[in-house]
Amino acid sequence: MKSYGPDSVLRDVLRNDQAAAVVHKYLPGIEEDWSRVQFLRGTLRQVTGFALPTRIDPAVCEALFAELASVPVAPAVEPVPEEQVPTPSSGYEATNVAAGSARTVFAESVPKWRIFELELHGPSHGNPFTDVDLSVEFRCGERTVTAHGFYDGDGVYRVRLMPDEEGIWSFRTGSNARSLSGISGTFHCAPAAPGDHGPVRVRDRFHFRYADGTRYLPLGTTSYAWTHQSEALEKQTLQSLADGPFNKIRMCVFPKSYIHNTEEPERYPYAGSPEEGWDFSRFDPGFFRHLEDRIERLGQLGIEADLILFHPYDRWGFSDMGPAADERYLRYVVARLAAHRNVWWSLANEYDLVWSKDADHWHRAAAVIRETDPHAHLIGNHNCVDLYDNSAEWVTHSSIQRPPERTAQWRAEWAKPVTLDEMGYEGDVEWGWGNLTPQEMVRRCWEGVVRGGYVTHGECFLDGENDVLWWSKGGLLKGESSARLAFLRTVMEQIPDDASGIDPLPSDFDFPTGGVAGRCLLTYFGLGQPGVRTFFLPAGQRWSVEVIDTWNMTITEVPGSHEGTVTVTLPGRPYLAVRLRVLEEDTA
Missing domain, CATH: 3.20.20.80 (Glycosidases)
Incomplete structure (x- = not known):
């Protein structure tokens, strides 16, 4: 006899009245839980790992599985056949439809990293979302980029490209729909608009x-x-x-x-x-x-x-x-x-x-x-x-x-x-x-x-x-x-302009330090509240020292330039950081 167990999906278990009664006994209110929609798709092993009674008391989980083991699995519901992905047919449009006859709309010029859109007005019979395949080959010089089209309703198809190279781009469409296939054209990619940096x-x-x-x-x-x-x-x-x-x-x-x-x-x-x-x-x-x-x-x-x-x-x-x-x-x-x-x-x-x-x-x-x-x-x-x-x-x-x-x-x-x-x-x-x-x-x-x-x-x-x-x-x-x-x-x-970001740097055992090696050091104390902190800086370089109050949003510079061993007096409260930066004349 096949019975329910940890690998049974909750949705299937609840379809059996006897098994559902067992679940409700050990997991009362499970179907009213705000995570119910998620639980229904999980196995009982997954669900019991999150449901409160079984999460806090393993004995409840054991009793649930023991009682379910005596419940025979109900006859299987006829499974829904798995959907097969249809292949768009070359016969979607009749042979008397002229190739490339769809009306097109597109801009003659678009800034770099903005959207070039080719709009095509074509067929809408059947289900264009699945019946029509559309792609466009774009060229700029020797480079080729392929973008895929989509149906946007009411007989309108769109293909979009984010051109990333200035100059003249050409394009040619390919599709199983005759009216959408073989359409060609060109557009100009202009310099990027101010403030546009690309992806x-x-x-x-x-x-x-x-x-x-x-x-x-x-x-x-x-x-x-x-x-x-x-x-x-x-x-x-x-x-x-x-x-x-x-x-x-x-x-x-x-x-x-x-x-x-x-x-x-x-x-x-x-x-x-x-x-x-x-x-x-x-x-x-x-x-x-x-x-x-x-x-x-x-x-x-x-x-x-x-x-x-x-x-x-x-x-x-x-x-x-x-x-x-x-x-x-x-x-x-x-x-x-x-x-x-x-x-x-x-x-x-x-x-x-x-x-x-x-x-x-x-x-x-x-x-x-x-x-x-x-x-x-x-x-x-x-x-x-x-x-x-x-x-x-x-x-x-x-x-x-x-x-x-x-x-x-x-x-x-x-x-x-x-x-x-x-x-x-x-x-x-x-x-x-x-x-x-x-x-x-x-x-x-x-x-x-x-x-x-x-x-x-x-x-x-x-x-x-x-x-x-x-x-x-x-x-x-x-x-x-x-x-x-x-x-x-x-x-x-405020890290150096040529650095890509903050990296973790060698730190003492108690508090982390990050920054840009040899140029900018940032030590964060979090919940710690030291009254002083000593730093050991590389010889031959002078550094500025700043105390940052991350909660009160202040930066207080310690007067003078510093090198070698530096002891910094701190306010003795949490959420502080110390930033040390090589002075510009010492970065050469």
């Missing part, structure tokens, strides 16, 4: 620069579902970002279902409805146009959009569409968005809680993105419990949910930039991850930076009956940490 790239192994070589020092924030709110709230979020210090934001493509995220969004990515279900073969172009507009507005503010492609907090089924629909979604999203210079790809928020995906899914997803993205934007994969294997060749930077103390070790282990994308949230919600004091939020950010990483702010303050938290919906920043992080960003930017 962000990894440079000097652990750091980032824009494509034009300008230094980029990420200081992020998180607002998962801000693009799924009302127009007024989204406008308020953009204003808060404009007024704030952040130059990167983590945000979801799909809507999110979680505590403080219970309302229905204003738009959905697919044709259909929550009541009637979704057609995963037909996208809603309006949803994606809205997302594109928000990404464009972020770009105007100098903010990178770290787009989360999958996440587990889902009551609509978008996290469990099946491999074929997942691939179709990725190709569509990348084709639409890759020409935006300020896009990063985050495969998941908490990949290890997306229980509907196996380990191979992430490698497949990365391969699809790399194949479809002609601009090779950055790719990472964020964790909950288990760090992702960031040694994977396609991972450009680690995206980590952890406190910052092991940052230098992660750099050494993966030889890649470390982005501490979730270190907890300043706020007052019930859960420990979301009620850090502002002092602790700032401390973690300073620790992460001095240890050679790049940090992300978070905020979770309750807002009375409005239920609008920055972490989930954006709106207003209410905490005390963001102003202090603006001060941190200023300090980060």
